[in-house]
Amino acid sequence: GQQLNQSPQSMFIQEGEDVSMNCTSSSIFNTWLWYKQDPGEGPVLLIALYKAGELTSNGRLTAQFGITRKDSFLNISASIPSDVGIYFCAGGNAGGTSYGKLTFGQGTILTVHP
Amino acid sequence: EPEVTQTPSHQVTQMGQEVILRCVPISNHLYFYWYRQILGQKVEFLVSFYNNEISEKSEIFDDQFSVERPDGSNFTLKIRSTKLEDSAMYFCASQKPGLETQYFGPGTRLLVL
Numbered sequence: 001g002q003q004l005n006q007s008p009q010s011m012f013i014q015e016g017e018d019v020s021m022n023c024t025s026s027s028i029f030n031t032w033l034w035y036k037q038d039p040g041e042g043p044v045l046l047i048a049l050y051k052a053g054e055l056t057s058n059g060r061l062t063a064q065f066g067i068t069r070k071d072s073f074l075n076i077s078a079s080i081p082s083d084v085g086i087y088f089c090a091g092g093n094a095g096g097t098s099y100g101k102l103t104f105g106q107g108t109i110l111t112v113h114p
Numbered sequence: 115e116p117e118v119t120q121t122p123s124h125q126v127t128q129m130g131q132e133v134i135l136r137c138v139p140i141s142n143h144l145y146f147y148w149y150r151q152i153l154g155q156k157v158e159f160l161v162s163f164y165n166n167e168i169s170e171k172s173e174i175f176d177d178q179f180s181v182e183r184p185d186g187s188n189f190t191l192k193i194r195s196t197k198l199e200d201s202a203m204y205f206c207a208s209q210k211p212g213l214e215t216q217y218f219g220p221g222t223r224l225l226v227l
Contacts, residue, residue, distance in 0.1 A: 031214040042118075042205050042218040043157065050214070088157065092214045100145055100214050101170055102207075104157040 002027050006089055006105030014113050019076040021087060021108040028069035029091030033102065034061075037086045046087075047074070079112050086110070116140045118219035120206050126225045127196055135191045135222045137206030145209040146189045147216060148181065150174070150202040157205065163189065196226045 006023045013019060023032070031050055035043035047058050049065035049072060056063055062075045072089055086109050090102040119138045127133050139146050148160040162169040163181055171179075180192045189208075193200055203223050207216040 033215065035218070040221075040223070042120075042220045045215060045217060048213075048215045090157075092216075100209055100216070101147070101159045101162055101172075102149075102157075102216060103159070106156045 002029075002091065002093075002103045004089060004091055004103055004105040006108055008108060009106065010109040010111070012111045012113065013079055015079060015081060017079055019079055019083070019110060020073060021089075022071060022073040023089035023091075023105045024071045025091060025103075026070070029093055029103075030069070031092035032063070032065050032072040033090045033092065034063050034072070034074045035088045035090060037088060037107075039085075043088060076110075079110075081112050081114055084110055084112050118206055118208055118217055120204075120219040120222050122222060123220065124223045124225075126227065129198055129226055130195050133193050133196055133224065135193075135204050135206075135224070137189045137191075137208075137219055138187050139189055139206065139208030140210075140217060141187070143208035143210050143217075145169075145211070145216075146181075146183070147207040147209070148191045149205045149207060149218075151205065151221075152202045160191075160204075193224075196224075198226050200224060201226045 034046045037043045047063040054065040060077045086107045088107045089105040121136045146163040149157050151157045161171040161175045178194045182190050203221040205221045206219040209216045
């Protein structure tokens with residue numbers, strides 16, 4: 001099946017620093033989504049990307065859908081303590097036989113030191 | 115803002131028992147999903163459901179699993195005879211037609227003893 005490689009696995013940063021994480025795949029996706037998960041809770045959607053090359057921002061978050069459709073990155077600028085959590089990328093391929101199933105990356109654990 | 119809700123939040127059961135996990139998707143959504151997440155691991159797709167039937171299922175979703183939309187609002191996942199390895203967080207998600215954006219519920223933590 002399709003696999004997503006997400007890196008880095010974990011990051012320890014100081015408050016105020018910028019953060020970058022990315023996902024790569026050996027196969028293409030039509031949609032890239034970025035989620036944040038707090039302990040014991042469900043993934044919360046941060047940014048959705050629908051077109052190759054698309055660059056989208058949501059406050060301090062910026063994400064891009066790679067031109068090849070095989071990668072995406074998420075940047076967080078000026079991190080704050082509440083950014084702590086696990087960030088997941090997810091790729092989707094609605095249409096054909098997949099009916100929108102999402103394939104998730106392994107997650108990036110972000111720790112922000114005040 | 116509309117949310118996906120799930121009940122119960124926690125479920126402890128004995129191996130071999132049946133469990134039913136319940137979800138109420140967002141009201142105008144038409145595509146429904148179940149995912150699971152074993153502790154410390156990534157989220158894995160189980161099954162998708164559209165127009166009152168299963169659209170796609172993963173290898174994990176074997177004969178012990180079933181899904182149902184018994185009325186206009188609930189979407190359930192049943193595990194007939196639970197195994198130790200079924201212990202995980204189970205997430206329901208729903209999606210509006212036309213946009214491939216899935217919204218997740220808070221999850222049910224299932225512990226099989």
